[in-house]
Amino acid sequence: xxxxxxxxxxxxxxxxxxxxxxxxxxxxxxxxxxxxxxxxxxxxxxxxxxxxxxxxxxxxxxxxxxxxxxxxxxxxxxxxxxxxxxxxxxxxxxxxxxxxxxxxxxxxxxxxxxxxxxxxxxxxxxxxxxxxxxxxxxxxxxxxxxxxxxxxxxxxxxxxxxxxxxxxxxxxxxxxxxxxxxxxxxxxxxxxxxxxxxxxxxxxxxxxxxxxxxxxxxxxxxxxxxxxxxxxxxxxxxxxxxxxxxxxxxxxxxxxxxxxxxxxxxxxxxxxxxxxxxxxxxxxxxxxxxxxxxxxxxxxxxxxxxxxxxxxxxxxxxxxxxxxxxxxxxxxxxxxxxxxxxxxxxxxxxxxxxxxxxxxxxxxxxxxxxxxxxxxxxxxxxxxxxxxxxxxxxxxxxxxxxxxxxxxxxxxxxxxxxxxxxxxxxxxxxxxxxxxxxxxxxxxxxxxxxxxxxxxxxxxxxxxxxxxxxxxxxxxxxxxxxxxxxxxxxxxxxxxxxxxxx
Numbered sequence: 001x002x003x004x005x006x007x008x009x010x011x012x013x014x015x016x017x018x019x020x021x022x023x024x025x026x027x028x029x030x031x032x033x034x035x036x037x038x039x040x041x042x043x044x045x046x047x048x049x050x051x052x053x054x055x056x057x058x059x060x061x062x063x064x065x066x067x068x069x070x071x072x073x074x075x076x077x078x079x080x081x082x083x084x085x086x087x088x089x090x091x092x093x094x095x096x097x098x099x100x101x102x103x104x105x106x107x108x109x110x111x112x113x114x115x116x117x118x119x120x121x122x123x124x125x126x127x128x129x130x131x132x133x134x135x136x137x138x139x140x141x142x143x144x145x146x147x148x149x150x151x152x153x154x155x156x157x158x159x160x161x162x163x164x165x166x167x168x169x170x171x172x173x174x175x176x177x178x179x180x181x182x183x184x185x186x187x188x189x190x191x192x193x194x195x196x197x198x199x200x201x202x203x204x205x206x207x208x209x210x211x212x213x214x215x216x217x218x219x220x221x222x223x224x225x226x227x228x229x230x231x232x233x234x235x236x237x238x239x240x241x242x243x244x245x246x247x248x249x250x251x252x253x254x255x256x257x258x259x260x261x262x263x264x265x266x267x268x269x270x271x272x273x274x275x276x277x278x279x280x281x282x283x284x285x286x287x288x289x290x291x292x293x294x295x296x297x298x299x300x301x302x303x304x305x306x307x308x309x310x311x312x313x314x315x316x317x318x319x320x321x322x323x324x325x326x327x328x329x330x331x332x333x334x335x336x337x338x339x340x341x342x343x344x345x346x347x348x349x350x351x352x353x354x355x356x357x358x359x360x361x362x363x364x365x366x367x368x369x370x371x372x373x374x375x376x377x378x379x380x381x382x383x384x385x386x387x388x389x390x391x392x393x394x395x396x397x398x399x400x401x402x403x404x405x406x407x408x409x410x411x412x413x414x415x416x417x418x419x420x421x422x423x424x425x426x427x428x429x430x431x432x433x434x435x436x437x438x439x440x441x442x443x444x445x446x447x448x449x450x451x452x453x454x455x456x457x458x459x460x461x462x463x464x465x466x467x468x469x470x471x472x473x474x475x476x477x478x479x480x481x482x483x484x485x486x487x488x489x490x491x492x493x494x495x496x497x498x499x500x501x502x
Contacts, residue, residue, distance in 0.1 A: 184247075200240070279293075455484065
């Protein structure tokens with residue numbers, strides 16, 4: 001199937017093929033020289049306006065004045081600092097790699113540059129992948145022969161065809177700066193009580209140690225193949241009985257598998273420094289899962305953080321970020337990480353739906369303000385059907401490809417993600433940012449190089465002229481209706497102030 005429609009081609013002519021040129025050199029432009037009164041670099045993406053991530057006229061900072069109540073204010077205090085950013089990125093699944101391999105060389109190079117090049121692209125720094133198959137594979141598979149609890153037959157040969165080569169090219173494009181973690185969707189069928197990788201089912205107690213060793217073998221095998229793995233999650237969506245690969249863990253079962261099998265096996269295998277993420281499911285039950293696992297010191301000692309997805313989010317209203325906030329408040333030394341987000345039920349007529357981008361922007365702002373240390377989108381590339389997916393669970397991705405022509409289609413979600421990933425770099429600290437108008441949302445970060453990055457989101461039908469107050473300085477900026485802005489400033493030396501750690 002091929003994408004059609006004159007309007008879509010007009011949009012993509014600028015948004016797709018203009019991308020590498022339009023974002024070339026943004027990193028240097030985003031770091032204006034520190035002077036007594038520096039200018040700001042303002043990047044804007046607005047509905048029905050091209051190009052995206054456009055650099056506008058640079059406003060000059062002046063000394064801050066008192067703010068009248070009638071003015072729209074975005075206030076940033078870089079002395080109040082919170083969580084450290086791990087990274088921002090997306091997932092490379094079998095589906096992503098299979099579509100990538102169907103592209104001509106020039107489209108492959110463009111795609112890798114657009115996502116992973118920190119200068120010419122979005123500078124993705126975080127990647128999730130799968131341990132054997134998920135629904136976003138052309139079929140179910142494992143790395144061992146049926147019934148082999150000894151794991152003597154373990155072989156990642158399937159991954160060497162598509163996924164590993166693509167991940168290694170992404171690593172090279174990113175200059176090696178990718179944090180990569182992996183998640184399992186299901187144990188092999190013979191290790192489960194329903195004898196299937198699909199439709200839920202539970203891990204057989206007698207298979208628990210073999211499954212933990214299987215995960216350790218995966219880490220060793222991928223690293224031997226040239227891909228370092230930062231960590232894993234225990235189980236993708238452990239409360240979801242899906243028509244595709246899935247496996248059920250209650251909170252108590254996940255806790256016990258972690259403390260009695262997975263944690264000890266990784267330690268024994270010399271993998272104790274690999275990070276372990278629990279839950280890896282929706283925001284709705286994150287606090288309950290965290291309470292059960294983290295209240296047990298023998299399980300908690302293996303936990304780096306609690307991962308979560310966004311799929312409860314929009315069926316009945318706003319994202320349940322209150323539950324992320326509650327989890328952080330209860331367990332302040334444990335990280336929270338958005339591990340998966342995607343817009344489901346693919347419809348090619350909605351490929352350039354601006355509301356999809358706004359949904360991403362809204363979630364990114366709220367999740368970071370709730371304490372998330374990173375944000376991982378789901379598939380970074382899918383085909384013209386929203387797949388491949390072996391059970392027909394077709395979804396949107398930020399970039400789609402027409403596999404018959406090699407044409408790439410960059411959707412609004414791609415640019416909304418870029419307003420964060422391009423400018424908010426690993427090691428950045430979130431800082432205090434507020435606005436006095438509910439129509440605007442904001443979050444802000446202090447990068448390790450001293451740049452202050454403020455992101456402002458306007459999902460209303462009206463433009464706003466707002467006063468951006470950065471510490472003791474200010475500038476007046478206009479944001480269009482239905483737009484997202486990233487404002488970058490080189491930090492001046494200010495009087496010493498004590499950090500407020502949240």
